[in-house]
Amino acid sequence: xxxxxxxxxxxxxxxxxxxxxxxxxxxxxxxxxxxxxxxxxxxxxxxxxxxxxxxxxxxxxxxxxxxxxxxxxxxxxxxxxxxxxxxxxxxxxxxxxxxxxxxxxxxxxxxxxxxxxxxxxxxxxxxxxxxxxxxxxxxxxxxxxxxxxxxxxxxxxxxxxxxxxxxxxxxxxxxxxxxxxxxxxxxxxxxxxxxxxxxxxxxxxxxxxxxxxxxxxxxxxxxxxxxxxxxxxxxxxxxxxxxxxxxxxxxxxxxxxxxxxxxxxxxxxxxxxxxxxxxxxxxxxxxxxxxxxxxxxxxxxxxxxxxx
Ligand SMILES: NC(=O)CC[C@H](N)C(=O)O
Numbered sequence: 001x002x003x004x005x006x007x008x009x010x011x012x013x014x015x016x017x018x019x020x021x022x023x024x025x026x027x028x029x030x031x032x033x034x035x036x037x038x039x040x041x042x043x044x045x046x047x048x049x050x051x052x053x054x055x056x057x058x059x060x061x062x063x064x065x066x067x068x069x070x071x072x073x074x075x076x077x078x079x080x081x082x083x084x085x086x087x088x089x090x091x092x093x094x095x096x097x098x099x100x101x102x103x104x105x106x107x108x109x110x111x112x113x114x115x116x117x118x119x120x121x122x123x124x125x126x127x128x129x130x131x132x133x134x135x136x137x138x139x140x141x142x143x144x145x146x147x148x149x150x151x152x153x154x155x156x157x158x159x160x161x162x163x164x165x166x167x168x169x170x171x172x173x174x175x176x177x178x179x180x181x182x183x184x185x186x187x188x189x190x191x192x193x194x195x196x197x198x199x200x201x202x203x204x205x206x207x208x209x210x211x212x213x214x215x216x217x218x219x220x221x222x223x224x225x226x227x228x229x230x231x232x233x234x235x236x237x238x239x240x241x242x243x244x245x246x247x248x249x250x251x252x253x254x255x256x257x258x259x260x261x262x263x264x265x266x267x268x269x270x271x272x273x274x275x276x277x278x279x280x281x282x283x284x285x286x287x288x289x290x291x292x293x294x295x296x297x298x299x300x301x302x303x304x305x306x307x308x
Contacts, residue, residue, distance in 0.1 A: 004044040004052035004274070004303075012139045012296060013040050013054045016280070016295040023282030023290035024105045026262040031160035032062070035264065035281035038211040040291045044299075045206035045275045047219055053203060061279040062157045064261030065097065065287075066120040067195045069234050069242070070208070074141050075125045076230045084125065087117040087180055097129055097287060105219050107232075108178040114241035114259070117171045122272055123182040131191045138195060144225055145211050146204040147218070159196035196261075202277035205267045209275025212238075212257070235269055239307075243293075246286040254296045255306025264289040268296060270305045 020038050027033030041055030063070070076084055093111045095102055103110065103117055110118035128134035135153075141152045172185040177245050181188065210219050216231035216262065240255035243250040250258070256276070258268035264281030266289055280291035300306050 004046070005206060006052050006054060008302075009044070009052055009054035012295055012298045013042060013251050016040060016291045016298065017112045019290050019294045020280070020282040023284055024103050024209075025264070025281045026039055026283055026287070029157065029161045029262070030163060031154075032263055034066075034282075037052060037282035038296065039264075040280040041202050042295060043201075043203040043206040043276070043277045044091075045203070045210040045219070045249045045277075046273070047210065047214060049219065051203055051206065055202075055279075058200055059279060060154075060201055061205070061265040062154055062197045062199045062263045063265060064196045064263045065114070065119070065244075066205070066259045066261040066265050066267050067198055068114050068122065069238060069259045069267070070142055070145065070166065071122050071126060071195055072113045072136060072237070073226050073230050073234050075122050076140055076225060076233060078127045081233070082114075082121045084122070087125070089111050090237075092245075094245045097244045098171075100167075103171070103174055108274065110173075110175075111181075112237065112241045114244070116168055116235055117175065120168065120172055120188065120192060121175060121180055124188050125197055126191065131187055131194075131231070134191055135194050139198065141225075142198055142200075142208075145208040146200060147207055147220060148200070148204050150203065151198065151200050153194050153197040154199045155197075157199070158194045160191040161196060165193060168192065173271060202265070204276045205265060205279075207277075207279025209267045209269040209277060211275070212269035213271050213273060213291055214273050235271070238269065243288050244286050246284070246288055250288075250308070254293070255298045255308045256296060256300055257307070258296065260288045260292070262287050264292065266292045266296065271307060273305070
């Protein structure tokens, strides 16, 4: 087990930051456009409970697409594999995460739960009597994963996305027309945008990554937070679809199960070894953190973290 040295991490962060100029902060959700593209922070959480970090780890990041993997875990526990995969597929795609194109093909079924169409179906399956009850259930699960009761969502980011999510609404209406979802679209958008706006530091992200790395067990108590099979399915999706339509290249260059979000966050789980949380808001054209991917590449090579 390598020792993650903070001085070395800080050096890797400085090196990776040089790539920020090749990226751009997401601004299709207006509130995300305020982020500083030169920011980069990382935390590595190991099973012995130690955290090594570099950069400003007090900065909070909204989960955005990272939330898709957490909602999937909850929904798999709520409904079981068969019901979930009846509505959403398991195949990766080379289309962008918000694409509607593939939905036109019969049978109408989003290709996987990591693209927006699939994630909206997953979110529609979160159980509970109202949007706030369903959000609370998801938040309670996320708080347990992160071991942090303070985790909440950013009202500003949620509102900003809710007011501008025309493409996601289109996906919802398309799915509703084909009876893949049957809930009120505005309610689903309310829940989905709040889910995406759940915010945390990269230390929290790293600790969640560690839970996946430990097959769903709480690193502190050893208690299962999710069944092993659920953790296994989530990690498999992280490998095949976690970095959108750049997942193949990422698997070759980095080789770590990971999920990114357009906020610039990345959650990574190195099986049995550590969880990694990164925040670097400058994105490449596929929507992944440019500096975050560079940093993960460096960490993977230095500490031999590739699972392949
Ligand atoms: N790729 C992402 O992080 C997308 C999440 C974002 N909330 C959206 O649906 O557009």
